[in-house]
Amino acid sequence: MRSSILSTAHQPDLDVDRQDIIVAPATPPGEGGVAIIRLSGPNCLDLVLPFFQSSRTFNRPDSHYFYHGFLLDSQGHRLDEVMFVFMATPRSFTAEDVVEIHCHGGHQTVEKILSLFLKAGARLAKAGEFSYRAFINGRIDLSQAEAIADLIHARSATAQTLAFSQMEGQLSRTLYSYTAKLRDSLALLEAWIDFPDEELPTEDMNEIKLQVSQSINELRVLCGGYNTGRSYVEGVSLLLFGKPNVGKSSLMNALLGEERSIVTEIEGTTRDLLEEGLVIHGIPVRLIDAAGLRAGLDPIEREGVERARRKLITADLVLLMIDGSRPFDQEDQDAADACLDKKHIKVITKSDLPLEPSVEFSDIKDAISISIKSGEGLSLLRQAIHDAIIGHQSRIDNSVVMTNQRHYAAASHAMVSLQRFVDSVSLGFSLEFLASDLREALVALGDITGETTTEDVLDSIFSRFCIGK
Template sequence: MYVEDTIAAISTPVGEGGVGIIRVSGPDSSAIARRIVRRSTDGDFESHRFYYGSVVDPATGLDIDEAMAVLMKAPRSYTREDVLEIQCHGGYLVTRRVLDAVLRCGARLAEPGEFTRRAFLNGRIDLVQAEAIIDVIRSKTDAALSLAQHQREGRLSGRIGAIQGDLRHALALVEAYIDFPEDEVDRASFAEIDSRSRGAFAAIEELLAGFDEGRVLREGVSVVIAGKPNVGKSSLLNTLLQEKRAIVTSVPGTTRDIIEEVVNVRGLPLRILDTAGVRDSEDLVEREGVRLTLERIPQADLVLVVLDGSRPLDADDRTIFEAVAGRRSIVVVNKSDLPRAFDRFPQALERAAVEISAATGAGIPELRELIFDTFIHGRAIDSREYVALSQARHRDALAAARERIAAFLANLSRGENLEILAVDLKDALHAVGEVTGETTPDDILDLIFQRFCVGK
């Protein structure tokens, strides 16, 4: 429930920094500014103007720190409420003391995400844009940031709004005939209802088709490097990272634990796991490493099966082939700078294969492209027009809406009762509304905003 009180929090990260920001939002923001910010000028704070002065303790009148303060009066603020921001020196103790001074003036400590939740409840942003804000903060690559910024700017919301517009138009026509049962649905109105609902269905289908791409840009993908010992798995990891992260020796079984690193491939975040070499071993530690490797393969979004092109295939290679059967994988034939010792590997794996030399770097650009194309299917993700779903919550809501529209179209073609048709459209609209927050239950809103930090 939204309570119109005044909240406050430190909005900058904990620790030392050049500037610390304390944010205040609510009806008492202006009064708090007048009480604790000492300036050289008297009178009210002008909106959106910075003032230099000192923050003082309201109990003692002593200076806490010099600061800049700005009051942003409603509705031209982040929350559409009166917002005060105080910028002081960045340090744990000084920002804490400024916040304490604000709280002693009647504000309460904000809950996680409460500033953004107020922006949503006050109609400044919808729920898609609110969720995009935290994705902007947590983005690991330029492509993930671009996708989040497009959603924050309202581009996905615009697509959703167009779908809602078509459904509402179709529903209005259906309900008009319910209100006037003596009128039969004429051919033009029937065609309009059919066209609008099919347009909404097609738009939802297009958004759902792009979900996998949006998800991997937002969340990244898990990539396991697997192979028998001494085929160059750790060398491949180091080459992709462009730094020496894993120990590389000529001794088989050097890597026994799983090493995880993040690599950016054209904006696609890869969580790469270098695993122990797979082979029969009497060494208990090495056997545990092999077990972990085989356990991680089914959990991965992609497996890079590394082969030593200078050595014939053997039973250990075939163990890996069996482990990745039916899974998304790329065969990486390493040591292309040496004579090739085999010509073929299982036909099921030949569709995605590349030859490289981790020692010279040959084939690495082609491997990067193949990894990228495995998840991003030729779409210009850096385009300003690129819009995609990236949240499972959005996908599930739109999938439910698609199901109800499909039911509506089937009932429409059979000439079902108009009241049944209206229920189908209302259900579809309710499902779509869950994406933008119009019909999202409070418990889901709580979960979404709890993901934010306290000062956001």
């Protein structure tokens, strides 16, 4: 990182004195028209005001209004022309007093302003500390904090939509509705535990069991959308696989819309893995062009083939490519056999040329025919890729979609606990055991929103954030 100040930052625990005033750039380092430097903490306004020379006179700035002026150094010399905004607690991102300085972008300007505030008594924010303070102060819950990172790093419009929905609290509200019902059921059980000589009425127990069963079904639906949500957010790897000269590199170039892979009539041109990113129907895809599958004598080409086979194991989806203009031979069969246990799409290439009969009558069913030269079949192939990844759901609707692996694991844990509760009711277990199952489920769901998350987990989550986030 270019900034010497930021490069000295380290990441200890976030459980620090929240009375400190923290400062960091809220915009990425580097050259740009504008950079934003953010301060948060009690009395941060008083720290900044002595260095701000406003273009108009005021006794104290109003909250949430921009003021034009100049930032001065400790000797009163002008550092930069800036816009200044103060956001009074609790109406700020961190729910604390916040000051933002909008200055000209560039390493030197940002460095000088940071140095000014650090010498005045602020300290450099740790990674994720602004978001951590927003969480600790009740401005957002943990799932919303994680969605901020997802929103910033979204690689497709759909991923951005999902992250923004979660940042607004759609997932949180859904989970709170579940936990509210479970807490009511737990409260009823615990009330009867205090009276061991009396039995919980059968109708009340049946009502609780029904409520818990409904919660299981709702969580199952929520978890059922995880793979779809994960694909939209994290993306998938797509391997182009087949013997040499079937058109893998040509297809990669066509999907990318640029000449990325070398295309020649000479077999074995591609000898290493070539990876590029693109978005197909809203899904971030890491497209991988690999060496053609054949028994080559060239040691470099053999290594390329071995890398292609290893990548076949880890790829999320494979395009098994067959040249429709050439006889279907043993190398084609070897490629097809290698894909038997992998999710794959069969692709017949060069459909602008006459179809070789051996291909037509080989065991290549449900294949998609394409021509790079004419563009035939490419739209159909893109749709097939989309459907193979997430099924035939054409779009993300307004339902809550889970995208985070940590959330999925916690919700799955809650389902196991709730199912154990239902089974235990049928087996006649005591109320103490039943209450324990409900508590375990509530702890698991609370781990998603941060209600029951341990400090170690919080540190791990926020440490992955950037400084200034």
